[in-house]
Amino acid sequence: MELTTEQFIHDFELTLNEQQQTILSTATPSELFVALAHTIRQYYTPLWIERNKKLQENKDKIAYYFSVEFLPGRMLETNLLNLGILDVVKEGFAQLGIDFTQVKQAEHDMALGNGGLGRLAAAFMDSLATTGYAGFGNGLRYKYGLFKQRIVNGYQVELPDAWFGSIGNVWETRKDHDIVDVRFFGNVYMTDAGNGKLKPVYSDAQVLRAVPYDVPQLGYGNGVVNNLRLWDVEIPEEYELSYPTIEDRRRVEDITAVLYPDDSSDEGKKLRLMQEYFMTSAGLQTIVKSYLKLGLPLERIYEKVSVHINDTHPAVAPAEFMRILIDEYGLEWDDAWNATQKVMSYTNHTILSEALEKWHTGLFAHVLPRVYQIIVEIDNRYAAQMSAQGVDYETIENTRIVRNNQVHMAHLAIIGGHSVNGVAQIHTELLKEDTLRDFYKVSPEKFNNKTNGIVQRRWTQIAAPGLSKTIDKWIGQGWRSDIHELRKLNEYVDNSQAQADFWEVKQLAKQRLADYIEQTTGVHVTTDAIFDVQVKRLHAYKRQLLNVMHIIKLYWDIKDNPEGEFTPRVFIFGAKAAPGYHFAKSIIKIINELANLINNDEQIGDKLKVVFLENYRVSLAELIIPAANVSEQISLASKEASGTSNMKFMMTGAVTMATLDGANIEIKDEVGDDNIVIFGMTKDDVYNHYATRDYYSRGIYDNDPVIHRVVNTFVDGTIPNCQREGSEIFDALITYNDEYFLLQDFTSYVEAQEHLTQLYADRARWMHMSMTNIANSDKFTSDDTIRQYAQEIWNLSLPSHGKHRI
Ligand code: F58
Numbered sequence: 001m002e003l004t005t006e007q008f009i010h011d012f013e014l015t016l017n018e019q020q021q022t023i024l025s026t027a028t029p030s031e032l033f034v035a036l037a038h039t040i041r042q043y044y045t046p047l048w049i050e051r052n053k054k055l056q057e058n059k060d061k062i063a064y065y066f067s068v069e070f071l072p073g074r075m076l077e078t079n080l081l082n083l084g085i086l087d088v089v090k091e092g093f094a095q096l097g098i099d100f101t102q103v104k105q106a107e108h109d110m111a112l113g114n115g116g117l118g119r120l121a122a123a124f125m126d127s128l129a130t131t132g133y134a135g136f137g138n139g140l141r142y143k144y145g146l147f148k149q150r151i152v153n154g155y156q157v158e159l160p161d162a163w164f165g166s167i168g169n170v171w172e173t174r175k176d177h178d179i180v181d182v183r184f185f186g187n188v189y190m191t192d193a194g195n196g197k198l199k200p201v202y203s204d205a206q207v208l209r210a211v212p213y214d215v216p217q218l219g220y221g222n223g224v225v226n227n228l229r230l231w232d233v234e235i236p237e238e239y240e241l242s243y244p245t246i247e248d249r250r251r252v253e254d255i256t257a258v259l260y261p262d263d264s265s266d267e268g269k270k271l272r273l274m275q276e277y278f279m280t281s282a283g284l285q286t287i288v289k290s291y292l293k294l295g296l297p298l299e300r301i302y303e304k305v306s307v308h309i310n311d312t313h314p315a316v317a318p319a320e321f322m323r324i325l326i327d328e329y330g331l332e333w334d335d336a337w338n339a340t341q342k343v344m345s346y347t348n349h350t351i352l353s354e355a356l357e358k359w360h361t362g363l364f365a366h367v368l369p370r371v372y373q374i375i376v377e378i379d380n381r382y383a384a385q386m387s388a389q390g391v392d393y394e395t396i397e398n399t400r401i402v403r404n405n406q407v408h409m410a411h412l413a414i415i416g417g418h419s420v421n422g423v424a425q426i427h428t429e430l431l432k433e434d435t436l437r438d439f440y441k442v443s444p445e446k447f448n449n450k451t452n453g454i455v456q457r458r459w460t461q462i463a464a465p466g467l468s469k470t471i472d473k474w475i476g477q478g479w480r481s482d483i484h485e486l487r488k489l490n491e492y493v494d495n496s497q498a499q500a501d502f503w504e505v506k507q508l509a510k511q512r513l514a515d516y517i518e519q520t521t522g523v524h525v526t527t528d529a530i531f532d533v534q535v536k537r538l539h540a541y542k543r544q545l546l547n548v549m550h551i552i553k554l555y556w557d558i559k560d561n562p563e564g565e566f567t568p569r570v571f572i573f574g575a576k577a578a579p580g581y582h583f584a585k586s587i588i589k590i591i592n593e594l595a596n597l598i599n600n601d602e603q604i605g606d607k608l609k610v611v612f613l614e615n616y617r618v619s620l621a622e623l624i625i626p627a628a629n630v631s632e633q634i635s636l637a638s639k640e641a642s643g644t645s646n647m648k649f650m651m652t653g654a655v656t657m658a659t660l661d662g663a664n665i666e667i668k669d670e671v672g673d674d675n676i677v678i679f680g681m682t683k684d685d686v687y688n689h690y691a692t693r694d695y696y697s698r699g700i701y702d703n704d705p706v707i708h709r710v711v712n713t714f715v716d717g718t719i720p721n722c723q724r725e726g727s728e729i730f731d732a733l734i735t736y737n738d739e740y741f742l743l744q745d746f747t748s749y750v751e752a753q754e755h756l757t758q759l760y761a762d763r764a765r766w767m768h769m770s771m772t773n774i775a776n777s778d779k780f781t782s783d784d785t786i787r788q789y790a791q792e793i794w795n796l797s798l799p800s801h802g803k804h805r806i
Contacts, residue, residue, distance in 0.1 A: 001043060001223070003085050008039075008092040015039045024096060030167060032098060033076070033106035036089070037170035040079055048216050048225040055134055055799060059294050059304060062134040063794040064287060065124060066317060067310035068276060069259070070139050070228060071113030071146075072122040073618025075171055075215075076104050077462045078455075082130070082218040107170075108163045109617050111145035112230075112259055115537040116452075116644050117349050119618065120423075120782075121310055123455045123644075127786040129219035129226040132798050135790070137228035138283035138314075140275060141172075141213050144258040149576050149615040154592035154721065158579050160258075172213040172230070180285040181207050181236065182278050188369045193330075200327055200370050208252060209234040210282030220457055221481060231282045232256050262578040273359060273367050280314045283307075284321050288329070298325065299335040302342035306794035309346040309417065312357040315409035318344050318416025319374045327370070337378075344417030345793045347450070348410065349641050351427065351435045352541075357409040364407045375401055375412065382415050391442055398438040414439050414446065419793045421450045424642035424663040426683065450789055451666055452642040453782030456483050459648045463622035466505045467652060471774070474498050483783070489775035499767035506629070506653055506770070513627035517572075517611050523599050525609045529568035530760050533654070534632035535616055535624055538575035538584040541639040545587055545729065546742045547571065547632055548594060550753055552710045554608055555598055562603050567757045570609045574616030574624060583732065586725035588612070590714070593722045621648070628654040629770075630756065634749065636740045637661045638683035651777035653770040657756060659745070663780070670776040675769045677759075679752035680745040689741070697738035707746055 016022060016035035027035070055062065072078070080086040093100045113119060121137065128135030147158040163169075186205030193199035210231045217226040233255045235243055243249045255274050284307070291301050309315050318340050325336035350356070365372040379401040386396045397403065401411045414420050420436065422428030428449035432440040440447055461468050461480060471479060474492050479485040492498035510527040517525055534547050551571055558566060573591055577584035595610035613620065631649030633640075633656055640662035650656060650667055658664035659680040668676045681689075689695045701711055711733055713719065714726035733742060760766050790796040 001083055001085060003043070003088050005088055005092045005095065008085070008088050009096060011042065012036060012039045012092065012096075015042070024098070029099075029102045029106040032103045034167055034170055036103060037076065037107075040076075040083065040085075041171075043083060043085070044079070044216055044218060044225055047223050048227075051225045052227075056290075056293070058800060059296070060134050060799040061304050061306070061794075061796050062136060063128075063306040063308060063790065063796055064136050064138050064283065065121060065128075065308045065310060066138045066280060066283060066314035067118070067121040068140060068279065068313040069113035069118030069310075070121045070125070070137060070230075071111060071115075071118035071618060072125070073109045073111070073458075073622075074104065074107045075110065076107050078126065078458060079171075079218055081457060081461060082126075082220045084221050105619075106167075108165055108167070109145070109619050110169070111161055111163060111617055112139065112142050114146055114259070114261060116642070117311055120452055120644060123453065123782040124786050124789075125217040125226065125228050126220075126455045126457075127453070127782040128790075129217045129224045130222065131783055131787055131790070132219060132222060132224050133786065133790045133796050134226065134799055135786070135794075135796070136226055137217070138279060139228065139230050140256055140259075140279045141230035141232040142256055142259045143253075146259055146576070146617075147261055147579065151588070151592060151612065151614045154589045154596070156577055156585050156588045158261075169213070169215070171215050175212045175214055175229075178212045178286050178289075180210050180282050180289075182210050182281045182285075183207050183370075184274060184277070184367055186369065188373070195330075197330065202370070207236060207239055208255070208278070209236045210278060210285075212282070212286070229283070229286075231279045233278065262580055270363060270367060273363065276313050277316050277320070277368055277371070280317050281320050284317065284324055288324055298329055298331060299339055301325075302339050305343055306345065306796070307343050308789070308794070309344060309413045311347065311349050312409040312413060315346065315357070315413040316368070316371060318412055319371050319378060321416075322374050322378070323371055326374075333377075337381075340416055341418050344413070345419035345421075346410075346413035346417050347421050347423065348427075348431055348436070349423055351430050351638065351641065353435055356435075358406040359409070361402060361405045361407055372407075375407060378412070378416065386442065395438045395441060399442065410436075411439075414443070418446060419448060420446050421448045421793065422641065423450065423452045424666060425449055425451060426638070426660075426665055427641040427662060430638060430683070448792065450785055450793075451663060451780075452644050452647070453780050453785035454644055454647045454651070456651060456777075456781050456783075458622070459625065459651055464505075464509065464626035464652050466508055467502075467626060467774075470501050470505045473501065483778045483781045486775055486778045489771060493768045493771040493775060494764070496764070499764060499771070502653060502771055502774075503763065503767055506627070509627040509652075510629075513572075513623055516623060517613070520613065521611055523595075523609060523611055525570045525611065526568065526606050529570045529606065529609070530629045530757070531570050531572060531627055532630040532632065532657075533572045533574075533624060533628040533649070534634070535572070535574035535613075535621060536643075536645055538577040538581070538587060540583060540732075540740055542635050543740055543742060543745075544573065544575060544591070546634055546745065546749055547573075548587070548591060549710050549742065549746060550749060551594065551598070551608070551610060552713045553706065553750060555594075555604070556709060556713075558604055558607055566607045567761060568607050570611065572611050572613065572624065572628075574613045574620060576616060583728060586722075586728045589722050589725045590719065590729060593719045593725075596721075597719055621645070625649055625654075626652040628652070629760065630654060631656045631658075633658040633661070633664050634680070634745075635659060635661045636686060636745075637681050638686050639740070640664075647777065647780035650773045651780070653774050655756070655759070655766070655769050655773060657752060666779070667773075670779050671769075671772050675772040677752045677756050679748040681741060686741065695737065695741065695744065697743045698734050700743040701734055704743075704747070706750075707743055710746075711743075 145161040148161045150157045183205045190198040215228040325331040422431045475488040631654040633646045643662040714729045
């Protein structure tokens, strides 16, 4: 939008005075933030209204992305950037003498997600608006986002993330006219509807009110505003007498109270099932209602609506959609089923079959009695149809929805939809070969790959403004709107002046991070060191412990030879462990105690530092990632579906230390073998070990003196204050045969690290690598990923109105 600095200053001051009832000289950063947010709201509101009007008038097809997690982080800068007024606002603030950074930090991260899956959903919202597609989000309005992590005596302590704080969510708008009711529990029986059909009659059901709050999603430079709808729960007035005590009310409010923080495995929690059904039912009900306003026949709803199931959490959608179409609008089963399959599609984010949700049939039928009946019917019809097609008994049994007293949510999502996708090439292959192979046998046409992506604007223009200016200097500004122009940088990767510029800007980012480290941990680190970073959820398969083992090896190297040559390194970790994931928490404790040991050893000095930054979150990632020299992506091959931080690091000039896992493989394809450091087993090696059962970690431990010493360090008292954790780790590695093959990969990891150190010592070589990574990162823009979803899965066309950047 066109906005002059004068106009902005005028609008802003007026809002500050009228809405916040305060003036510049006394306003706190938080008051300034709210005033700024409200000023921006005035700018985009007409665009938002216009967008909805046009979509309705033109009857454009809309895709709805159903996800229990959305993790946008802070929205202020993104909204300003996408509206095209970030520079104007910064300039206006400068003129007013306001510190923009302080104001931006007054916004609390919107952390309604655990990790990659939630962040991807938020990225897709941005990219849908930016590409111009009509794609809306549907999720939950949790009062508490992902827990706040504090480190106390080296241990993770979880605190509630009261993200609404005193400000609330400045971006949202409550939409009373779209309120719907959602039913749980009770009994249901079928009765004659009088028209030859049956209709369900409910007794003793609990009826709850679903209230939508809409959060606008602005496209970059195109005036498009899409919508992220988050549902909150309320007690309908007519049922208030049923909830006489505060406890009664609280049990209801629990449905949207807190984001489920466990990313280790599915725990059969009734509340979780209620959360999932609540947002799925509310979303689908309003989608059907708004479709019907178009005056088109319900059985052809698939021509105007797609519903995407992000992981298994909203996978009740096909059954709930059937319930709505049949019970509430009287469609015949076959018409409803045809529509359902064409509307629904599903993304899988993990090959770990224990993480695919399953519910005990007893629990499911108790919480959702009518939906359960429908699921049983879908399942019976599916089995009959497969059998009629000559599919063998075993395959049918393996793919059924209801099996061994469990409802398999992934099976419902696959059978009830037309598309299943993995999130990186290797992951999709593994789904076909292994996790979902029986489905691939019966419905190969449903399977497709959509490699993940990132919102490049956040990781460059917002998180790395200095880097962005340096890129501008060498290839002009075109890459800011067309990321593929980044490839022009390939021409300069060996230009010594360009290398010097890119080195300089990385050093500045490292200094900013070094300051933050000193402020928050008291540890002084030097930017002469290699900044080696592993930030992601703490999980055994991601192998933070392998990184730790390498650090221990370096520690002994220096202790053995204190005068030897050593390229200084700072190892930086950021990771939250699921509160119930005991082993992951032990690793956090070990990292912190190892950090204490190393950082306080004068003989080690600046050669080695270890830092654990608490409360890793999107806004902290924005500080850390542009400062990295090395990106640690070291999961056991086959286990990381894709990874997305790997893409952010690449785009900001870090060199990846990688196993051949997830999207690392595609990064390697883009940059070439010389610009990434690869080590370790391949997925085939891993599967061979599974097949032959020939892995024996104790054998390696007994025979390799370096590994022996490193592993013993966990238990021999070298690292103080962590006897229990050290023994747990020792047992996992040796007694329980090292499930994630750390010992097997250790030697090759150490060699790869030594190689990387040599590369870093040759600055021209290193900068060639770093810049090649930036120059070839365009493949990983979520704008392109979302175009593929839109065209290949949802069958969307671009709405004819508005200007779109394609
Ligand atoms: C992640 N999954 C994958 N799950 O691990 C990662 O490889 C991938 O890049 C990313 O999805 C996006 O596709 C993930 O983040 C969760 O956090 C779930 C939260 C809810 C419980 C189950 C795990």
